[in-house]
Amino acid sequence: MSRLSPRVEAILFQLGAFVLALGFTTLILLMAGAPPLEAYKQIILGSFGSTVKLADVLVVFVPLLLTTAGVLITFSAGLWNIGVEGQVTLGAIFTTWMLRLLQDTSLPPWLIIILGVIAGMVGGALWAMLAGALKTFGGVNEIFGGLGLNFVATALTLWLIFGPWKRPGVGSMSGTEPFPENLWLPQLPGLRLSLYALALALLAIVVVYVLLQRTYLGLRFKAVGGNLKAALLLGLPTWQYMLLAFGLCGALAGLAGVIQVEGVYHRLIPSISSGYGFLGLLVAMLIRYRALWAAPVALFFAALNIGGIQLPIVLKLDSTLSGVLQGSLVLFVLLVEGARQRLMEKRAQAARVTVNQ
Amino acid sequence: MEVKLEGITKSFGALKANDGITLEIPAGTIQGILGENGAGKSTLMKILSGYFRADGGRITLGGTDVTIKSPSDAIAHGVGMLHQDPLDFPTMSTAENFLVGGSGGLRLDRRAAKAALREYAGELGFSLLPEAPVDGLTIGERQQLEMVRLLSLGARVLILDEPTTGISAPQKARLFETLKLLAERGHTIIFVSHKLEEVEEICHRAAVLRHGRLVGRAESPYDVDGLVRLMFGKAVTPGPARIIPHGHSALTLDSVSIETARARIEDFNLEVKAGETIGLAGMEGSGQDLLLKACAGLIRTVAGRLQLNGIDMTGKPYRSFREKRVAYVPASRLEEGLIPTMSLTDHFLLSHHERGVFVDWAKGRKDAQAHIDDFNIKGSPATAVESLSGGNQQRALLALLRTPLALLLLEQPTRGLDVESTIYIWSKLKDRCMEGAAILFLSSDLDEVLQYSDRIIVFFNGHFSTPLTAAETTVEQLGNLIGGRGV
Numbered sequence: 001m002s003r004l005s006p007r008v009e010a011i012l013f014q015l016g017a018f019v020l021a022l023g024f025t026t027l028i029l030l031m032a033g034a035p036p037l038e039a040y041k042q043i044i045l046g047s048f049g050s051t052v053k054l055a056d057v058l059v060v061f062v063p064l065l066l067t068t069a070g071v072l073i074t075f076s077a078g079l080w081n082i083g084v085e086g087q088v089t090l091g092a093i094f095t096t097w098m099l100r101l102l103q104d105t106s107l108p109p110w111l112i113i114i115l116g117v118i119a120g121m122v123g124g125a126l127w128a129m130l131a132g133a134l135k136t137f138g139g140v141n142e143i144f145g146g147l148g149l150n151f152v153a154t155a156l157t158l159w160l161i162f163g164p165w166k167r168p169g170v171g172s173m174s175g176t177e178p179f180p181e182n183l184w185l186p187q188l189p190g191l192r193l194s195l196y197a198l199a200l201a202l203l204a205i206v207v208v209y210v211l212l213q214r215t216y217l218g219l220r221f222k223a224v225g226g227n228l229k230a231a232l233l234l235g236l237p238t239w240q241y242m243l244l245a246f247g248l249c250g251a252l253a254g255l256a257g258v259i260q261v262e263g264v265y266h267r268l269i270p271s272i273s274s275g276y277g278f279l280g281l282l283v284a285m286l287i288r289y290r291a292l293w294a295a296p297v298a299l300f301f302a303a304l305n306i307g308g309i310q311l312p313i314v315l316k317l318d319s320t321l322s323g324v325l326q327g328s329l330v331l332f333v334l335l336v337e338g339a340r341q342r343l344m345e346k347r348a349q350a351a352r353v354t355v356n357q
Numbered sequence: 358m359e360v361k362l363e364g365i366t367k368s369f370g371a372l373k374a375n376d377g378i379t380l381e382i383p384a385g386t387i388q389g390i391l392g393e394n395g396a397g398k399s400t401l402m403k404i405l406s407g408y409f410r411a412d413g414g415r416i417t418l419g420g421t422d423v424t425i426k427s428p429s430d431a432i433a434h435g436v437g438m439l440h441q442d443p444l445d446f447p448t449m450s451t452a453e454n455f456l457v458g459g460s461g462g463l464r465l466d467r468r469a470a471k472a473a474l475r476e477y478a479g480e481l482g483f484s485l486l487p488e489a490p491v492d493g494l495t496i497g498e499r500q501q502l503e504m505v506r507l508l509s510l511g512a513r514v515l516i517l518d519e520p521t522t523g524i525s526a527p528q529k530a531r532l533f534e535t536l537k538l539l540a541e542r543g544h545t546i547i548f549v550s551h552k553l554e555e556v557e558e559i560c561h562r563a564a565v566l567r568h569g570r571l572v573g574r575a576e577s578p579y580d581v582d583g584l585v586r587l588m589f590g591k592a593v594t595p596g597p598a599r600i601i602p603h604g605h606s607a608l609t610l611d612s613v614s615i616e617t618a619r620a621r622i623e624d625f626n627l628e629v630k631a632g633e634t635i636g637l638a639g640m641e642g643s644g645q646d647l648l649l650k651a652c653a654g655l656i657r658t659v660a661g662r663l664q665l666n667g668i669d670m671t672g673k674p675y676r677s678f679r680e681k682r683v684a685y686v687p688a689s690r691l692e693e694g695l696i697p698t699m700s701l702t703d704h705f706l707l708s709h710h711e712r713g714v715f716v717d718w719a720k721g722r723k724d725a726q727a728h729i730d731d732f733n734i735k736g737s738p739a740t741a742v743e744s745l746s747g748g749n750q751q752r753a754l755l756a757l758l759r760t761p762l763a764l765l766l767l768e769q770p771t772r773g774l775d776v777e778s779t780i781y782i783w784s785k786l787k788d789r790c791m792e793g794a795a796i797l798f799l800s801s802d803l804d805e806v807l808q809y810s811d812r813i814i815v816f817f818n819g820h821f822s823t824p825l826t827a828a829e830t831t832v833e834q835l836g837n838l839i840g841g842r843g844v
Binding site: 214215216217218219220222223226227229230231232233234235236237 | 675676679685687692693694695696697698699703706707708710713714715716718757
């Protein structure tokens with residue numbers, strides 16, 4: 001019997017996972033009494049139906065790609081950085097802080113914008129390294145540390161919005177006072193999309209790809225993630241590399257926060273991270289940590305997010321349907337990959353037995 | 358209860374951990390199981406106690422054929438195992454631990470449990486307080502608790518895996534008394550150990566495993582040298598001994614003391630010349646492993662001075678030792694030495710990298726291929742090290758060593774390897790000596806120690822012999838020293 005090449009086989013398995021996820025979502029739609037085909041059609045129309053919608057998809061795509069790029073680094077170093085949400089938030093807070101500090105000075109606006117970018121990246125990096133320091137020096141698992149810091153970051157945002165940074169008069173859930181337009185990232189006319197933001201995100205994923213595939217730093221991250229003891233014996237300062245991975249991831253997450261503030265909302269709002277941290281983790285798991293796939297899959301997820309908005313209006317369905325599809329997709333891909341590896345192990349074992357006989 | 362094992366076979370991948378083991382243990386016997394680490398003792402015991410399923414073979418308990426599917430299944434058949442590290446729940450109380458695994462409904466009858474615990478413990482001469490939290494108990498007390506628990510669940514066959522590790526002398530005496538008592542009552546005791554003197558003291562009979570096979574059986578009183586021979590023997594066809602000049606002093610240890618929670622070494626003195634090979638022998642965990650780690654800066658010395666090529670390195674971290682061209686090759690290759698999922702190319706790049714930011718993959722692959730050819734590794738540059746065989750992993754570890762080296766520290770350099778690989782690896786190591794490296798290695802293979810060392814130091818329970826000249830030492834002498842006679 002001739003066998004498919006492993007590469008083709010892997011792709012077939014992944015396609016199978018996609019079909020399963022689609023089937024699962026369809027089942028849920030049927031149970032909810034909604035027409036599945038119509039729902040999918042609305043999602044597609046809602047995301048790619050017009051220039052405005054396409055631009056909206058890209059507005060979501062930018063921070064999602066940035067958080068994905070960030071967690072690819074921590075994942076390669078074997079770290080479960082669950083605190084990306086908080087890192088996005090701290091990026092947004094630091095940027096807001098910098099812009100508030102400088103907006104009434106005579107500095108040129110472009111310089112203030114750039115200083116805001118740097119502040120946000122530093123803020124995200126510091127927040128991430130805090131989780132890293134808790135792990136290396138305090139023995140707190142990064143999952144718990146990151147999760148805890150997420151809550152702290154949310155609380156910090158609310159305190160700032162309703163306290164020190166509240167709008168003149170009353171604080172409100174709509175956030176802080178918007179910044180003057182000259183401190184916004186330049187946007188395309190009539191659209192919410194900033195090409196600068198898009199360029200930054202694409203640059204980030206390229207840098208991360210090169211970092212992981214072509215540099216010694218990336219190789220060392222993988223060594224630390226693959227076997228801490230062996231990495232130590234190979235002479236790598238392991239905890240320093242872990243902190244560095246956290247810092248780099250945090251800087252990229254912080255940049256996502258920067259763009260939310262400077263390019264999308266033009267102020268600090270309560271849920272500024274919008275779940276991009278967790279969604280980025282999902283994308284990274286879905287592409288199984290291969291940076292090359294980050295952009296297309298993040299784009300697909302962004303499209304699902306935007307396309308879902310249409311559902312409540314047209315079909316009286318909740319927009320979280322996109323989340324169901326995204327979640328089930330990740331679960332099925334991981335499930336199918338697990339099954340494929342077991343199959344390969346079995347084959348290898350069978351092959352060994354044949355050789356031995 | 359009588360235990361009969363017939364043709365027990367178990368493989369892990371390509372490794373045959375148990376290869377057709379047949380053993381009969383009559384009721385009321387204390388049976389010793391001897392063998393070095395990796396000989397297959399634990400696998401065999403885990404099969405009997407339900408943690409592993411055998412690939413083949415038959416188990417008969419008290420005359421009936423049984424299939425043991427799980428640890429709870431084993432208990433139901435009357436087989437209980439005490440693990441080396443007690444498998445208890447530290448945050449719970451002694452009485453609660455005693456209750457875990459017992460049958461019963463939803464309701465916990467603490468009072469009855471405490472009464473039962475007191476009764477069983479009293480009968481065996483243990484003093485266990487039901488309310489005491491388990492994380493405050495000593496290893497010995499936790500072992501007693503586990504024993505009481507297994508017996509209360511109806512265990513008639515008790516397996517003890519290295520039970521004397523980490524317990525005090527009075528606890529050990531108490532344990533041995535208890536085991537004798539249980540044997541008199543018809544319990545079958547299986548005592549797994551690599552400590553000969555203990556087997557000698559308490560076991561009615563002993564079986565020796567090596568490389569997954571049962572290689573010998575003996576009854577008390579034992580011919581101890583014969584047992585040592587059975588445990589360690591590996592017929593290596595010696596290659597011609599090479600004459601390697603010894604140079605300046607590479608490593609000097611001055612009244613060095615090392616202390617860990619497990620063991621301590623005091624006032625150790627040694628001078629090793631460049632080109633010299635020192636073999637460290639002894640039962641596992643007698644202190645030789647600590648010495649090796651201390652020479653690599655992996656554990657701190659608590660007293661004394663350590664010099665490398667005349668430079669004081671006392672208290673320096675591993676990275677400083679590495680900069681001074683010290684290499685350490687651990688025994689557990691995949692756990693400590695290699696990064697399982699990464700390729701051979703990745704490893705060579707990581708190990709040999711000096712400066713530069715970007716990886717030159719083409720050059721890296723070429724470099725890896727050169728090392729693969731040089732060390733005769735069966736694999737390609739892209740092969741993940743986890744899919745290499747043990748022998749090839751060891752070759753890879755040695756290929757990863759940088760050049761030149763001042764001091765090479767090796768744990769079990771040829772454990773699990775066939776004769777051909779052993780000879781090959783030693784020829785490569787001796788090449789290093791020719792280049793001026795000093796070697797310190799520990800091995801449980803006495804032939805290997807005698808064959809390749811210039812001098813030998815034997816460790817016994819933290820004590821150590823004076824360095825012996827290998828050429829004037831015999832296996833029998835080493836065996837005596839290892840067993841604690843004459844150190």
